[in-house]
Amino acid sequence: MIISENAAVLFHYTLTDGEGNQLDSSKGKDPLAYLHGHKNIIPGLEQEMEGKQAGDVMVVTIAPADAYGERQEQMVQEVPRKTFQAEDIHVGMRFEAQTPNGPLTVVVTGVTDETVTVDGNHPLAGKELTFDVRIDNVREATEEELTHGHVHGAGGHQH
Numbered sequence: 001m002i003i004s005e006n007a008a009v010l011f012h013y014t015l016t017d018g019e020g021n022q023l024d025s026s027k028g029k030d031p032l033a034y035l036h037g038h039k040n041i042i043p044g045l046e047q048e049m050e051g052k053q054a055g056d057v058m059v060v061t062i063a064p065a066d067a068y069g070e071r072q073e074q075m076v077q078e079v080p081r082k083t084f085q086a087e088d089i090h091v092g093m094r095f096e097a098q099t100p101n102g103p104l105t106v107v108v109t110g111v112t113d114e115t116v117t118v119d120g121n122h123p124l125a126g127k128e129l130t131f132d133v134r135i136d137n138v139r140e141a142t143e144e145e146l147t148h149g150h151v152h153g154a155g156g157h158q159h
């Protein structure tokens with residue numbers, strides 16, 4: 001079966017950034033499952049999957065705009081140290097911030113005695129991403145999966 005709208009797709013991948021650093025991989029795990037045409041995966045990768053089938057392999061490089069978007073500098077903010085409950089705040093810590101658009105995970109990128117700098121950009125924003133992909137299985141989605149907008153079972157949603 002060819003990958004098209006509403007196909008349930010399982011694939012293995014290794015993700016590297018523009019400098020060749022490995023960011024993520026499904027090696028040794030279940031393949032990732034997604035529902036094609038439902039924005040379960042980044043748009044650039046979903047587009048490349050169209051028309052492929054089980055057994056196909058490909059290496060694709062996706063520009064930031066078709067992955068996690070460009071970095072937005074207004075997502076970086078310096079806030080007073082005293083707004084944080086935690087005693088020990090250090091670079092790399094993650095917090096969930098409440099914003100008008102809902103909860104947002106921010107990472108601490110700087111700390112002084114008076115202020116904490118937090119970055120709300122997605123960790124992969126602004127990065128060119130290369131996916132080394134092997135398509136494992138392609139099947140028709142079930143009615144339930146189509147209603148939910150995602151794939152069930154190993155590598156997908158389990159609920």
Ligand code: ZN
Pocket residue numbers: 145148150152157159
């Ligand atoms: Zn579901």
